[in-house]
Amino acid sequence: MANPKSFKSLISLSGRYFSGRERTLASVCLLAVIVFSFASPYFATVDNLSTVLRNSVELLLIGLGMTLLLAMGGVDVSVGVVMGLAAIGVGQLLNTPLDPTITALAGPLIGIIAGLITACVVVLGKIPSIVGTLGLYGVYRTAVFALLGGQWLSGLPATLTQRLDTRLLGLPVTAWVIILAYFLVWLALRRTPFGPHLLAIGHSPDKARLSGIAVTRVRFITFIISGALCGLAATFYVATYRNVEMTIGSTLALEAIAAVVLGGTSIIGGHCSLLGTVLGVFLLRILQNGLLLIGVPSLWQTVVTGALLLLVLIAEVATGRLRYSPWMMRLKRANGRLPS
Template sequence: MAEATDPRPAFRVASPTATRELVLFIAIVVVGAGFSLASPYFLTVGNLVQTLRAALELAIVSAGMTLVIIMGGIDVSVGGIMAVSAILIGKSYQAGLSSWVVAPIGLLSGAALGAWNGFLTTKLRVPPIIATLGSMYIFSAIMFLVIGGAWISGLPGTLSPLVNGWVVGIPASLLVILAVYGIGWVLLRQLPYGRHLHAVGCDERSAGLVGINVDRTKIAAYSILGLLAGFAALLYVARLRNVEINIGTTVALEAIAATILGGTSIRGGFGSLLGTLLGVVFIRIIQNGLVLIGVSSLWETVIIGGLLITVLTADAWRNRNNPRIA
């Protein structure tokens, strides 16, 4: 047991992702400033609130995705989970059920589909990328089979105050996002489960050796993500009053992008919900800004891809002294 004359500098920063969060925040401010100069509509309350509402579903799903990635997994099927949940929600509304019944249905269906992914990756030992890829196919198939190419439309907007409403001058959407991220933060930092998530993401084998139920930790993480996807589906229906055929097509990749931009390590073991939230804001601001200045929205994907590559390169450069598993 060596003395404190260890020449290697200790990691003193309280939160290793603080740098990334700061950088993202500055980037948001800079980009926001740029857009507000380029377009008079950008900095208006109306526009910002509109952007917030559009970011709602992505923000909620990204919170869950952060948990799963910290745990060392990944889930590209969340769009499909959203879609199937939305269909169940739509059909339930059409059957005349009240929101009190429909909401739990949406949440539980999401959680169940998430648990399915968890099952595949633990009990059947399918690597997460393959398992969730396969699940995505299966969920898409279910969606097509149930609604074909048509939409489910004319759904009640009973829950839309959650999206469109205001509480004491604050947009309800903002409160919902803060609530979800607040609970997520508590889970991650203040509850034992959060420690278990980090441990499994760090080194699954060691976590098992010290007595953590690795399978249960993983299944729980995927289920939480599914639950949040179900919640996002509820809010989607509340906002659009429809279930459209393209629901959830981009949410998985955008959620992963937001999470990685926000500083969560793709290898698992550490991450930041605040960073993810900033990542979501950043992505949505760019999308909104581009539309306002007349640049085709098709450039978004290029920009997000470029950002991801930059961020990943920066991470890699930062880790260049660490011996890696070859």
């Protein structure tokens, strides 16, 4: 018979490393897997679950960047088309004699340039991020159509795919890159001044500025990081599908925001959860995959995503959690100068 103390220790351990929202999301993911496993004989197969994981890669990377942006009190609705532009660049370079590793780095580089442009428009132009990035969305979307010339970029060489599928200590290079990206973002948030400063800006830019935080610099860096992650997502997208379609990234911004907010990041800034974002991404992809397997039209996937986002926001407004910003206490302890 199991020792009750072991269960208490397990609960205590989970409470230490996982928030209530993260535990709830993990439970919902598990419940969704169980339900869809009974609803469709094709769901709980190795091939299908591998597909779910593979389809989560781009959204996960973009979600990490969106987590930083929302925590800062900003947003970027152009992330999908930024990925599209970077994907076109990577795809075009694949048709040249360049080494696949150099081609892979082109994605993040293009993303960094796009992030820098976004930062200039939003931060230097002092334009609300949702307005500025909505305008850039239109510009970038037109650029995607112009660069593709009304046709798909298809039939790309498999050299990049083969390079990223190379096994290293039992895992493909793709998995190691994603783990590294998550670790670096986590490290920046938890072990450097960037994290408390970012969340202080999300809580109150004016108070953050009065406390001596370089608000403009932090915002610039955050948009550039988000752009780099979009570009990295583009590299994996091209490596997986070996084509770039006209509508690439059309729903990614909505999905990224939904996953991040589901994970517990405040949509008005001041609080974030990277693990919550990962779980939110998995939940969205599990639901989309499961609904498709049981015969629900793909059009309803966007409806489900939007409905989940609205439900979470309504719940947070009702409970007052939108005003909750626990990381502000960390900033106060760090410098003791933030006005109350």
